[in-house]
Amino acid sequence: MKRIGVADTTFARVDMAGAAVDEVESLGSFDVARYTVPGVKDLPVACIRLIEEESCDLVMALGMPGPEELDRTCAHEASQGIIRVQLKTGVHVLEVFVHEDEAPEDELRELALQRARDHALNAVKLLEGGNALTRSAGTGMREGHPDRGPLR
DSSP states (O other), X not given: OOEEEXXXXXXXXXXXXXXXXXHHHHHSSOEEEEEEESSGGGHHHHHHHHHHTSOOSEEEEEEOOOSSHHHHHHHHHHHHHHHHHXXXXXXXXXXXXXXXXXXXXXXXXXXXXXXXXHHHHHHHHHHHOTTTXXXXXXXXXXXXXXXXXXXX
């Protein structure tokens, strides 16, 4: 059975991991391991642990950086660490970040939950193998927002 790791943070204002786990469990027979850390800069270590200690075949790294410039810098540094985890392990780590200034506060919760669910679907498709995502190449799909569609 394939295993999906879900790493999330206490800093996030929405339980994105809960939505991701629910979505994965509704989509098929995948085992899920969850690891929660304080903030986005802690996510790379969580991802490594999920891969090496929990034998995850793919990891989702969920975070919600704040609106300040320092938060953007922290998110960038976390992204760099997540990329290094992928290169070191050869395992996909789907970065699922929602920045607090990405949407008005009254829309932020639904955006975060929908993005987590959409990326959970991507995770499942990646693990199903073959070319499950190839059919969607170049279609302007967006996670959490309406799809943009292809350019004609």
